[in-house]
Amino acid sequence: MAGPVEIETASPNVKEKMEILTDNFDPPAVVVEPLLPVVTVANGGPRESEEEEEEGVEKPTKKSKEIELGRNVHSTCLAITEPETNDEFTGDKEAYMAAVLARYRRNLMERTKHHLGYPYNLDFDYGALAQLQHFSINNLGDPFIESNYGVHSRQFEVGVLDWFARLWEIEKNEFWGYITNCGTEGNLHGILVGREVFPDGILYASRESHYSIFKAARMYRMVCVKVHTLVSGEIDCSDFRVKLLDNKDKPAIINVNIGTTVKGAVDDLDLVIQTLEKCGFSHDKFYIHCDGALFGLMMPFIKRAPKVTFKKPIGSVSVSGHKFVGCPMPCGVQITRMEHINVLSSNVEYLASKDATIMGSRNGHAPIFLWYTLNKKGYKGFQKEVQKCLRNAHYLKDRLRGAGIGAMLNELSSTVVFERPQDVEFVRRWQLACERNIAHVVVMPNVTIEKLDVFLNELVEKRSIWYQEEHVQPPCIAADIGKENCACSLHK
C-alpha cells in the first residue's frame, strides 16, 4: 500500500500530440457536427401548428426560425503552452501573459460599454473586496450548518438570505435557501423540490418560460405540460385551466415567471392560484416555483405588480444575483420553505453537513459580493434604481416608436422588445438577445439615457441603409408582440 512511487512526466508525448493536433486541425469539423440542420425553437416547439394565428398577422418566415449560431471560437482560443526551461529567467512568458491579459481587459471594457441585450447590471465597484481573491472560499453543503472546512463565508450568505426572506415575507425559522451559481440552478432546485414533494406531479410552465425549466423536466424525467401565452408573454390562464382539468388526478407543479426572459412578462400569480383553486386543486395538491430571475428583485418596488410573497401558497422563489444587483460572476438566490427541504436532504458525514443544494461545493465569494451591494444600497437604493430603469425603458420605447420602429414594453418591465435588426454585426455590437423576428434591450441601472441615445441614433442610421430599397422591408412582428405594437408596412 505504501512504498516509494515512481513518477514520470507526460509532457514529451503531449508536446508531440499538440503539434499534430495543431497541424491537422480543421475548424469546420468542430462546428458542423453538433449543429442540427433545421432547428425548432426550444421553448416554442412547433409554434405555427399549435397556435391559432391572428387574422392578418404574418407568420414568422421559416428562415427567421433557424438559429443563427455564434462564431466557433475553437480556432481563436488562447492555447496554453508548456513553459520553456529558461522562462523564469527571461520573463518572456510572463510578458506574454501580461500582454494577453491587457488586451483582453481592453476588449472587456469595449464590450461592457456596448452592452444592452442581457439583463446584467454591469455597473459595480467591488474594489474593497479585491483583497479576498487570495482565498479559496467554499461554502460547501448547507449554508446554515458549518462544515469542517473553515475558509467559508456562511455568515455573509445567511445575512443575504435573511434579507431576501424579509423581502419575500417568510420568517427566519420557516425558510431554507442558499446562494446558487445562477438563475438556472435556482430553477433546477425549485422544480426538484416540487418533484420531491409530489413525485407524480405534472410540471406546468408557459411556453415563454426560461429554457432551464424544460431542461429540468427532461433531467428529472417529469411530465411537462406547456401552457400557451398571451401576446404580452404572460401565461394564458384559460389554457392553463383546460390543461389542469385534463390532469385533475395528478398534483400540479407550476413554474410562474416573474419576468419572462424575452418579453419581461410577469405571470399573474394570483390568477394562477385562483385557477388552481377553481379547478379543485387544494393547497396540498400543488407546488408553485416562482422564477424571479430578474424581476424578482424589481417587483417589490413596483406598486401595481402582483406581490411575490410566501404569505401566498408558493413553494419557492429564485432570483439571479448578477442581474439587477450586479456581480462579477453569475450567482443567484433560492428560497424555499423549510418543511419542503427535508424531503430533499440527506446527511453526508464527509462534510459534517446536510446537503440539500444542487452543487455541493459552492462559490464563497458570490455571497460577499451580494452582501456588500445589499448593505450599501439597501431597499431604498434598489427602489431608486428600479424607478430609473423603468423611466429609461419608457424613454427607449417612446423614441423607437417615434422613429417608426415597432416596439413593446410590458407594464411591469424594463425590457423593451422591438424589431430584430437586420444586420448580424449590429446585433453583435450591441449584444442584443434575439428570438424569431424580435430583439430586446433590457434597461438595467448601467444603461443611461446617453447610452440609449447612441444606440438609437445608430439604429436609425443603419435602418435607413438596410431599408433604402423598397423591396427590403422591416420584419412584421405582430405575431410576436401584437398588431398594435407592430410598425410594418401592413400594420403601421
Added chain:
Amino acid sequence: MAGPVEIETASPNVKEKMEILTDNFDPPAVVVEPLLPVVTVANGGPRESEEEEEEGVEKPTKKSKEIELGRNVHSTCLAITEPETNDEFTGDKEAYMAAVLARYRRNLMERTKHHLGYPYNLDFDYGALAQLQHFSINNLGDPFIESNYGVHSRQFEVGVLDWFARLWEIEKNEFWGYITNCGTEGNLHGILVGREVFPDGILYASRESHYSIFKAARMYRMVCVKVHTLVSGEIDCSDFRVKLLDNKDKPAIINVNIGTTVKGAVDDLDLVIQTLEKCGFSHDKFYIHCDGALFGLMMPFIKRAPKVTFKKPIGSVSVSGHKFVGCPMPCGVQITRMEHINVLSSNVEYLASKDATIMGSRNGHAPIFLWYTLNKKGYKGFQKEVQKCLRNAHYLKDRLRGAGIGAMLNELSSTVVFERPQDVEFVRRWQLACERNIAHVVVMPNVTIEKLDVFLNELVEKRSIWYQEEHVQPPCIAADIGKENCACSLHK
C-alpha cells in the same frame, strides 16, 4: 401595456418585520427541524448488515455513525441593514463594512493556515487577475459557440479544455466539454450524458463514490446499484461482476473513481472494463464516467497509475479546478465525446448558442484562473508538485505510524487516512474531514513538512491527554482501513 408606473417602497414594512424576527428568533428551532435523529452514512447505507465482517475486526460503534453536524450559523450571521439617510455623509456604514471585511480577512488567513482536511490547494497568487474583477464575465451556454453576450472568456476556456483534452488523449474535433462550477457539476453532467445515451441503463457506483453520484441517481430517476469496495476503498470488481450479471439485459453506466473522497482510492479502470467485457457487455452497451475530482490531474504524472485516457472506452472525465490547481472559487473541467453530446443538447435561440451544460450562465472568471495557472506551471510544474505531495504524504504516514497511530496511504494517493481525533475542537481547528472512526489529511502543494510537523506535534500532545486514562482507548479502525493499518490495542 405602457403608461406611467407607480412605485412604492417596501422598506417601512420590512424594517418592522426585521425587528420582530430578531426578537423572537429561536436558533434551535432552525437546527432541530431539518435534522433526522438517527442518520445512516449517505454513501454507505446500512453497512454492517450488507458487508461480511472481517474476523477480529471491531464494528464501528453506533455512536460513531451518528453525524456530528457543524454549528448553526443563523444566529451569528452578518445581518444586512438599511443604510441611514446620512450614511454617505458620515461614512459610518462604510467604516463598519470595512471593519467587518478586515476582521473577516484575518479570520480567512488563520483558517487558511490551519487547513489540512480538504483537497484544496490554497497556495496561489492571482494578483495579475485582480483587474478583471470589475467585469461581469459570463460564458453562458456552449464554450465553443459565441453567444451574443460579449463579456465572456471563451478564448481562455477553450484553451483550458484543449489542455485537458491533450492530457486525456482525445482529439480536438472529437471532444466537447466545459468549465463547471465544481466537481459535483462534472459528475452530474457525466451521469446525465450516460443516461441520455442509455435511457434504461443502470448506474453502478462503488459505495465509496462521492455523494454527488447518488444525488445524480436520485435526481435523474435512475436505478442505482451500489458495488462493494475493498479495504483500500477501490471498487470490488468481483462484486461488480455479480451485480452486472444480475442485470445483463440492461446497459451499464459506471462511475469510476479516480481517487475516492475519503481514502483517495483509485478504481482499477482496466479491470472495470475487463469485467464489463467478460460479462458480455460490448462497447455499445456501457458508458463509463471517470470522477477524477482530485487525482484526475495527479495520476497522469504517476507511472504505476492506471491511465485515464479516451483511447480506452470511456465516455467522460471530470476533474475539479479548485483542488490540485487551486482557485479562489470552486470550479471544474468536464470532457466528454462529441458524439455523446448531441443527445443532450438543444438549440436555444435566446443565447444564439446550443446549451448542453447543466448551468446555462457560467462563471467566466474561473477559466481565466485555470488558464493562468496551467500556463505558468505547465505539465512539468504539475509533475513536480505531484512528486512533492506524494513525498510529504509518505512523511506524514510514516510519522503517524512512528507515533503509534494507525494510518493508511494508498499507493497512488496523497490522502493519509488515520484514526479520528477524539476532540471536535481539534478536528475543527485543522479542518479535518471525518467519516465513522477515520479522519484524513490530503497533502496538497501548500501542505509543507513544517505544517505537518506542527500538526503532528499537536496531535501527539493532545492524544497523551485524551488517552491518559486506561479505559479511554483510541478507536479501532480495522473495519475502515484494515487490521494491518490499525494500531488499536487489539491490532497493534
